[in-house]
Amino acid sequence: MDSLFKGQTFDPTDQSESVRNIVARYAVIQENFPETLRGEGLIYFIDWLKNNVDLIEITTYSDDEAYTIFETMNDRGLSLSPTDMLKGYLLANIANGEERVKANDLWKDRLLDLSKSGKEEDADFFKAWLRAKYADTIRERKKGAVNKDFDFIGTTFHKWIHDESKRIGLKSSVDFRDFVMQEFKNFSGHYIRVRQASRQMIPGLEYIFYNAHNNFTLQYPLVLAPLRSNDDQDTVNRKIRLVAGYLDIFIARRAVNFRTLDYSSIVYTMFNLMKEIRGLDVPALVTLLKEKVATMEESFNGVSRFFMNLWSKRYIHHILARITAHLEEQSNKVSNFSIYVSREIKKPYEIEHIWADHYERHTDEFATEEDFVQYRNRIGNLILLPGDINKSINDSRYEDKLPVYRGQNVLAQSLNEQFYYNNPSFLAYKNHSGLPFHPHPTFKKADLDARQELYRLICEEIWSPSRFDKELE
Numbered sequence: 116m117d118s119l120f121k122g123q124t125f126d127p128t129d130q131s132e133s134v135r136n137i138v139a140r141y142a143v144i145q146e147n148f149p150e151t152l153r154g155e156g157l158i159y160f161i162d163w164l165k166n167n168v169d170l171i172e173i174t175t176y177s178d179d180e181a182y183t184i185f186e187t188m189n190d191r192g193l194s195l196s197p198t199d200m201l202k203g204y205l206l207a208n209i210a211n212g213e214e215r216v217k218a219n220d221l222w223k224d225r226l227l228d229l230s231k232s233g234k235e236e237d238a239d240f241f242k243a244w245l246r247a248k249y250a251d252t253i254r255e256r257k258k259g260a261v262n263k264d265f266d267f268i269g270t271t272f273h274k275w276i277h278d279e280s281k282r283i284g285l286k287s288s289v290d291f292r293d294f295v296m297q298e299f300k301n302f303s304g305h306y307i308r309v310r311q312a313s314r315q316m317i318p319g320l321e322y323i324f325y326n327a328h329n330n331f332t333l334q335y336p337l338v339l340a341p342l343r344s345n346d347d348q349d350t351v352n353r354k355i356r357l358v359a360g361y362l363d364i365f366i367a368r369r370a371v372n373f374r375t376l377d378y379s380s381i382v383y384t385m386f387n388l389m390k391e392i393r394g395l396d397v398p399a400l401v402t403l404l405k406e407k408v409a410t411m412e413e414s415f416n417g418v419s420r421f422f423m424n425l426w427s428k429r430y431i432h433h434i435l436a437r438i439t440a441h442l443e444e445q446s447n448k449v450s451n452f453s454i455y456v457s458r459e460i461k462k463p464y465e466i467e468h469i470w471a472d473h474y475e476r477h478t479d480e481f482a483t484e485e486d487f488v489q490y491r492n493r494i495g496n497l498i499l500l501p502g503d504i505n506k507s508i509n510d511s512r513y514e515d516k517l518p519v520y521r522g523q524n525v526l527a528q529s530l531n532e533q534f535y536y537n538n539p540s541f542l543a544y545k546n547h548s549g550l551p552f553h554p555h556p557t558f559k560k561a562d563l564d565a566r567q568e569l570y571r572l573i574c575e576e577i578w579s580p581s582r583f584d585k586e587l588e
Contacts, residue, residue, distance in 0.1 A: 131223055181207055198226065198237045201273035205295055210288035218295040225303045232310045239335070241272045244302045246386075247339035248393065249283050253386045265386055301344045305351060309338055316453055319352055322359035328433060328456055329366050333378065333385045334359060341392045341400055353397050353586045361404045364578045365411070370430035371574070372417035401583045408580045415578070418571035423466070423492040432456065432466055435499045435526070438570060441577050442525040445548075446541040450524075455499055462501040469496045469530075469558055471510050480560045490560065495567030498527045513558045530555050548576065 118125040119141050127138040152160045175181045195203075202222055209215040229236045245268045252263035267275045276283070285291055312320035313327035326334045341354045369376055388407070392400060423431045436455035443450030455464045470477070470491050474484040481487040490496070500523055508516050520527040521534065525541065528534040532554035535542070545552050550572055555562045 196238070197271065197273040198241065201241065201276060204273065204277055205291055208285070208288060208291040209295070211292070214292050214296075218292060221296060221300055225300070228307055229303065232307065236310070238272075240303060240306045242269055243306060243335040244299075244339055245272055245276070247336040247342075247389060248298075248302070249279070250386070251390070253383065256383060297344050302339060302342070305339060305342060305355075306335065309335060309355065316451070320355060320359070321452075322356060322363045324453070325433075325437070326359055326362050326366065329370075329376070329430070331362060331366055331376070333382065334362050337362065337385060337389055337392070340389045341395045343394055350397060354395075354400060357397070357400050357404055357583060357586055358392065360582050361407060364408055364580065367434065367574065367578050368411060368413040368415060368417070370427065370434070371415060371421045372413040373421075373427065374413060397586060401587055405580055405583050408583075415571055415574045418494065418574055419567060421494045421567075422489065423494065423497065428466070431494060431497060432499070434494070434570075434574065435466065435497060436464070437577055438573050439499055439524045439526045441573065442529075442541075442544075445544040446525055446538070448525065448540075455524075462503050464499045465502045465505045467498050467500040467505045467508075467527075468492075469498065469513060469516070469563075471512065473510075476512070477560075490563065493563060493567055494570055495563045495565075498530075499524065500527065517556075530558070532556060550576075 116137075117123075119138070125138060127135045130138075173184060175184060202219075206215050206218055206222070209218055226237050229240055246265055250264035250268055253265035254260050254262050262270075264275070264279075276285070280286075285294060308317075309320070309323055311317065312323040314324075316324050323334065323338070338355045338358045341358060342351055346354070366376060368374075375381075391403060395403065421427070421431075433456065436452050439455055440450045440452040454460065457463060468491060472488075472491070474481070474487045477487050481490065498520075504519065504523070508519050517531055521531045522528075529541075529552055535552075535554060551565070551569055553565075555566075
């Protein structure tokens with residue numbers, strides 16, 4: 116404003132949207148200001164303005180009244196977002212002007228960082244953070260039930276904080292200052308890092324990427340729940356790995372048992388877990404999550420009957436990618452899970468049926484085509500191949516496919532007898548793990564059953580709860 120008043124050049128590029136709008140509107144006024152009112156005519160316009168425009172001062176006697184007036188009067192043109200209104204409420208309650216300026220600067224910087232993650236990312240952060248750390252109740256699962264903490268935060272988090280301020284510890288100016296300068300600062304930083312890990316593999320945070328690939332959005336409040344403002348970065352990383360690692364197991368076990376992972380079906384369970392893990396230290400978190408896995412109704416025995424249909428196809432692709440990447444890592448080969456699931460690479464990987472869709476080739480083992488189709492879709496009959504290769508051999512007999520598999524990933528190569536020679540790293544892993552790998556010169560029903568069992572055992576290894584104890588080392 117000082118620059119505009121003095122006629123100085125001002126670059127609003129890196130400023131907030133509000134500042135950019137002020138500068139832009141000032142430019143419009145400059146451009147459209149009538150020539151007749153410039154120069155000597157300006158003094159008459161000033162007199163007219165002073166006599167016809169009233170400036171009204173509004174005085175309130177409480178923070179609540181000030182917030183209400185701010186929210187009401189500003190919600191007339193372009194509606195304020197919940198984030199804008201929350202900012203107004205929090206900063207208005209910081210009495211010290213210098214501290215308020217610092218809080219405002221921090222807020223702007225963090226909101227800019229959040230905006231880089233995507234549209235509405237600021238609102239998503241506040242929902243995840245407030246649910247993770249403060250929500251104590253959730254709407255009951257019955258007709259006529261009313262919304263509670265969890266639900267209100269999901270729709271009007273700014274109003275929820277205002278209404279529940281004393282319950283969450285916002286009583287004095289210092290409380291409001293610390294809420295912004297410590298809690299908001301720390302948790303927004305953690306959230307931004309977790310969201311980055313959901314879009315690309317970050318060493319040490321791989322579970323976040325896996326869960327994001329499975330569209331498990333509830334992981335964000337859950338991984339924030341056990342964190343404390345005074346946790347060092349190593350502790351934060353351990354807690355995030357523990358919670359995301361548990362969710363990785365939870366998702367995989369439910370998927371192979373055809374249990375739904377829809378938001379509405381599991382949100383109540385996840386909310387209760389969120390409260391249980393809130394603020395826990397690493398040893399307590401390890402103990403709780405190990406117990407959760409031990410008492411899960413679902414196990415990887417479900418892999419023995421797991422097959423591909425419209426619902427399970429996405430999970431089949433994910434599991435095959437995890438198995439393939441795991442085997443290659445254990446064999447000291449360069450591998451990357453994200454490559455196997457990416458749709459943006461030139462030749463994306465597709466699910467390959469080892470058996471071509473030719474019932475007539477299998478009438479010796481299947482009495483009906485329906486039985487054949489059902490068996491053909493079992494995970495033991497599936498691998499991943501680049502799309503162009505998959506299409507080129509799609510109709511071939513197994514004996515003709517086998518040489519092609521020899522030049523592909525480890526999971527495909529393990530079907531071929533030649534792979535078991537001069538491959539010391541894989542053989543060392545095979546011997547160490549005790550997994551029943553063996554070549555399949557032919558691929559009959561018994562071979563498919565053997566591969567199905569092999570996949571089950573590999574899943575047990577990949578999603579082993581032993582991952583939790585590693586965070587205590």
